[in-house]
Amino acid sequence: xxxxxxxxxxxxxxxxxxxxxxxxxxxxxxxxxxxxxxxxxxxxxxxxxxxxxxxxxxxxxxxxxxxxxxxxxxxxxxxxxxxxxxxxxxxxxxxxxxxxxxxxxxxxxxxxxxxxxxxxxxxxxxxxxxxxxxxxxxxxxxxxxxxxxxxxxxxxxxxxxxxxxxxxxxxxxxxxxxxxxxxxxxxxxxxxxxxxxxxxxxxxxxxxxxxxxxxxxxxxxxxxxxxxxxxxxxxxxxxxxxxxxxxxxxxxxxx
Amino acid sequence: xxxxxxxxxxxxxxxxxxxxxxxxxxxxxxxxxxxxxxxxxxxxxxxxxxxxxxxxxxxxxxxxxxxxxxxxxxxxxxxxxxxxxxxxxxxxxxxxxxxxxxxxxxxxxxxxxxxxxxxxxxxxxxxxxxxxxxxxxxxxxxxxxxxxxxxxxxxxxxxxxxxxxxxxxxxxxxxxxxxxxxxxxxxxxxxxxxxxxxxxxxxxxxxxxxxxxxxxxxxxxxxxxxxxxxxxxxxxxxxxxxxxxxxxxxxxxxxxxxxxxxxxxxxxxxxxxxxxxxxxxxxxxxxxxxxxxxxxxxxxxxxxxxxxxxxxxxxxxxxxxxxxxx
Numbered sequence: 001x002x003x004x005x006x007x008x009x010x011x012x013x014x015x016x017x018x019x020x021x022x023x024x025x026x027x028x029x030x031x032x033x034x035x036x037x038x039x040x041x042x043x044x045x046x047x048x049x050x051x052x053x054x055x056x057x058x059x060x061x062x063x064x065x066x067x068x069x070x071x072x073x074x075x076x077x078x079x080x081x082x083x084x085x086x087x088x089x090x091x092x093x094x095x096x097x098x099x100x101x102x103x104x105x106x107x108x109x110x111x112x113x114x115x116x117x118x119x120x121x122x123x124x125x126x127x128x129x130x131x132x133x134x135x136x137x138x139x140x141x142x143x144x145x146x147x148x149x150x151x152x153x154x155x156x157x158x159x160x161x162x163x164x165x166x167x168x169x170x171x172x173x174x175x176x177x178x179x180x181x182x183x184x185x186x187x188x189x190x191x192x193x194x195x196x197x198x199x200x201x202x203x204x205x206x207x208x209x210x211x212x213x214x215x216x217x218x219x220x221x222x223x224x225x226x227x228x229x230x231x232x233x234x235x236x237x238x239x240x241x242x243x244x245x246x247x248x249x250x251x252x253x254x255x
Numbered sequence: 256x257x258x259x260x261x262x263x264x265x266x267x268x269x270x271x272x273x274x275x276x277x278x279x280x281x282x283x284x285x286x287x288x289x290x291x292x293x294x295x296x297x298x299x300x301x302x303x304x305x306x307x308x309x310x311x312x313x314x315x316x317x318x319x320x321x322x323x324x325x326x327x328x329x330x331x332x333x334x335x336x337x338x339x340x341x342x343x344x345x346x347x348x349x350x351x352x353x354x355x356x357x358x359x360x361x362x363x364x365x366x367x368x369x370x371x372x373x374x375x376x377x378x379x380x381x382x383x384x385x386x387x388x389x390x391x392x393x394x395x396x397x398x399x400x401x402x403x404x405x406x407x408x409x410x411x412x413x414x415x416x417x418x419x420x421x422x423x424x425x426x427x428x429x430x431x432x433x434x435x436x437x438x439x440x441x442x443x444x445x446x447x448x449x450x451x452x453x454x455x456x457x458x459x460x461x462x463x464x465x466x467x468x469x470x471x472x473x474x475x476x477x478x479x480x481x482x483x484x485x486x487x488x489x490x491x492x493x494x495x496x497x498x499x500x501x502x503x504x505x506x507x508x509x510x511x512x513x514x515x516x517x518x519x520x521x522x523x524x525x526x527x528x529x530x531x532x533x534x535x536x537x538x539x540x541x542x543x544x545x546x547x548x549x550x551x552x553x554x555x556x557x558x559x560x561x562x563x564x565x566x567x568x569x570x571x572x573x574x575x576x577x578x579x580x581x
Contacts, residue, residue: 050476050477052473052476052477072479072480072481073479074479075479076477076478076479077479080477081477083473083474083477091519091520091524092469092470092524096524096525097470100466100467100470100474100478101478103463103466103467103478103479103480104478104479106463109459109460109462109463110459110527112257156478
């Protein structure tokens with residue numbers, strides 16, 4: 001059964017039609033990229049998938065169950081999201097913040113489960129944050145904060161990772177590191193991923209499927225090679241985009 | 256996350272609370288030694304000291320502790336609801352409404368019972384007004400609630416000034432005491448204590464959700480917290496706690512703003528710990544402040560709200576400095 005299934009989904013935010021009649025099935029172990037120009041509605045679409053934004057029509061199914069019929073906490077245990085804007089600036093340490101990712105799974109009201117603590121510590125290690133565990137989040141750099149947010153999402157152990165620009169603020173080495181980590185996590189837990197990004201080449205390299213939003217409700221979705229063509233991209237981004245083949249891969253660049 | 260360091264903090268606060276009670280019971284115009292006090296507490300005597308203790312000092316210390324606890328708890332909740340470090344129990348105009356109620360009662364020459372109930376009614380009116388207006392126009396947002404509260408507060412301020420400038424000097428004296436917070440007429444009853452107890456138990460039940468909500472509504476929603484229900488619940492409970500506190504002692508400032516911050520700076524950021532600690536430290540703080548208010552310029556009394564600021568400002572600055580050094 002598909003982890004996420006969209007049946008003729010239509011979504012609108014303000015004056016922007018994000019998508020009309022979008023159908024897709026996102027299966028276990030699949031990696032999807034969500035592309036589109038600024039304001040095309042990538043973030044809105046991600047938010048709609050966990051019920052933060054109402055849809056116009058159509059239905060969203062998570063493992064075959066309608067989104068509106070899934071209890072909040074159960075949904076949060078299965079679907080995790082990385083927001084584009086970080087976490088608030090009230091004082092908190094890195095470890096405290098990452099541990100919040102366990103919230104949907106927590107059983108006891110007052111006691112911290114050793115299993116949850118271990119998962120949070122492992123997530124810190126995954127994102128190379130172990131040394132910063134006791135640091136205040138507001139003393140960290142932008143890239144480090146992004147890693148804290150990523151560690152929180154990893155600690156949530158969802159089946160479906162929704163990510164809004166996961167490589168924001170990350171240096172090149174860490175962007176590559178992150179993709180490796182995500183690849184590992186998806187395989188470990190038979191989960192799936194949908195990431196919104198502006199980096200076409202990163203999406204081309206990492207994602208097997210792409211949804212390309214055109215900005216007017218139109219979209220192209222399907223296997224990466226089929227969707228990512230100079231023609232489609234030029235239309236979506238209102239800008240001539242060329243491609244070049246090298247090292248067995250296709251690279252895209254603005255002309 | 257709760258560590259043994261946090262439990263030590265909790266134990267220390269409990270100890271401090273007990274010491275503050277003893278100090279408060281010992282201070283006053285009738286001299287009482289520690290030995291006498293302990294004897295009276297174990298075996299009540301029918302002498303002067305016993306009467307002073309049972310009829311004046313114990314009820315007053317209890318009133319101070321309850322008020323402090325209520326305000327600190329309300330402060331924590333308001334700060335979570337508004338996610339604004341400047342939020343205090345009075346920021347949404349509750350104390351303004353209560354003040355107009357209480358001051359009107361004083362103006363009309365009504366007694367203590369009327370004053371309390373008029374204050375409570377004024378507070379509730381303000382709660383309904385602010386929430387109603389904030390919800391009236393389109394989408395709910397924290398900023399809208401905050402702005403509505405601040406504006407309504409300013410409105411109450413104007414009414415208060417009218418009442419003050421048009422009253423006789425006799426009345427103005429009692430009005431000023433009420434406005435600065437005063438415990439000299441205060442007694443707590445079963446109702447006040449129930450509100451405090453319900454507040455802390457309910458808060459503890461929601462403490463994990465509070466931990467998440469502090470990080471922002473989107474994050475909390477994505478982690479499974481029912482945002483709409485939490486907003487309403489937090490707004491109403493903070494309002495009830497504050498209204499109860501001002502009914503007991505007028506608008507005592509500073510406690511609700513500073514106590515939660517002090518505790519956070521001391522490391523009690525987890526609400527499972529922060530809520531009980533707030534009650535303890537808020538209560539202790541006000542018990543000590545009240546003991547000082549009664550004794551500094553005895554036989555005259557200062558409004559307790561003045562003393563909370565006098566000892567609160569420096570102690571907050573010391574803790575702030577310590578936390579920056581770390």
